[in-house]
Amino acid sequence: MGEPHITVTDLTMAYGDMVIQRDMNFTVNRGDIFIVMGGSGCGKSTLLRHMIGLKQPAKGSIFYQNLSFWDASPKQRRRLMMKMGVSYQSGALFSSMTLAENIALPLSAFTKLKRHEIREIVSLKLALVGLAGFEGYYPAEISGGMQKRAGLARAMALDPDILFFDEPSAGLDPISSRLLDDLILNLRDNLGETIVVVTHELPSIFAIGNNSVFLDGESKTIIAQGDPKTLLAECEIPKVKQFLTRGSSRNDDKLASGATKA
Template identity: 55%
Template sequence: MTIHVASEASTHSGVQRKAGSETLLSLRDLTIGYGSKVIQKNISMDVKRGSIFAIMGGSGCGKSTVLRTMIGLLRPLAGRYTVDGDDYWSGPDSHRTALNRRFGVLFQSGALWSSMTVGENISLPLEMFTRLDKDMIRRLVELKLGLVGMSHAIDLYPSEISGGMAKRAGLARAMALDPDVLFFDEPSAGLDPITSARLDDLILTLRDGLGATIVIVSHELSSLFTIADDGIFLDAQTKIPIAHGAPRDLRDHCQDPQVHAFMHRENSADPTPPPAVRKDTNTHG
């Protein structure tokens, strides 16, 4: 059974989802910053419907600041941002609120309310933006937690679960209203490699199973190469994007020194021992 809650909220807000448009999110000549301090400028990119788009770059380049602009937490200094052709920042606050109901956001820490159970955290957006009764909300919470393998944790508090579980619970909450777009800010931060790989698999499963469009901020190469279809690379020094494309393509073909150093940093030291060492440690000969 498929239950679409966000469609109810979107219809009542006056924002209708558009079908047939390949580009869902579009940034044109965007400049972002705080007051007179420019963080990034000349940002132009298109996020295709059903894709996983990566915002990449070194520390301090403005990746999370771009994400803040895309989810409505920071007004750009210049440029245009559209969601399904609707200008996000030109309308009234009510219009942005309606568009935001099409978004789900997973913050770095999971951002769960510590005084609420996992189930109560996930039910919060359903209680705020729908007219569903408590029994239906409980069923939807169980469904979302089941999608991320967290059904057993519905009545636990955030302090009673691990960091990886908190990330998955945060993801379940991000999916509560069946959003068109999921925004992930460093989803693998603080996770061990195995948990991180499982989260990548979960993200791919959700994209393929739910048809969601995903925008991810990350510097984790293994994750970027595994899940991202397209992306943009931001440079902290020039404060402009210096490369566009899938992370795997940028790794293999981009000649820009900054991009090359970023994409190959895990290969700077070859972990494979030389042949003589491997021969000496072979216990099967």
């Protein structure tokens, strides 16, 4: 633990001529729970899409350990991508397959496991996300929160080194969202995984994150990074302060618990 796992250098992201973010530099260490935060539309999800290899950077590179993702050969890239698990915002489960088939898909395609072994791994993964017994259900038959957890079970199917979460708690009730946070912490503690979370849910940010970057939509670059709790206590940049205290820029300590307002 502690060694750099993902290193982003001079990354500029753009759609055509429209630059989303420029000159981004940061390092995610092994075993980190790394938060990407920022206001709506600042490019959080775009950054995630760059990190998981769905979109090529306009400039700069993303290193996994010492291997630059976009300079690697297609084969190396596929290898790297198999070591990543992605939990998408809406679950992104294949709607025409049952939960078991969804999770079994990468297992049957990329491992030599036998059918009954796959079945057992599928049951285990579903049990891990609290969905024991739901193997035969179709995504449309379960609730949104369950879909999200099933999506996570699929992301974990191949025992990835790095798990990416896009807005894991969006659309979840506070208790489910808290359970998901606990699950993320558990995965990191028990498996030593590196976890990257895109979110703007303050309670989650403080509960799980131990490192973060703050993207700013106006200046189009990272304006703060570090442990979110330290940022809350020490960061003097008004925008960051405002974000982390839920809109208030005053320096009262009652605002530290501002997340519970409203």
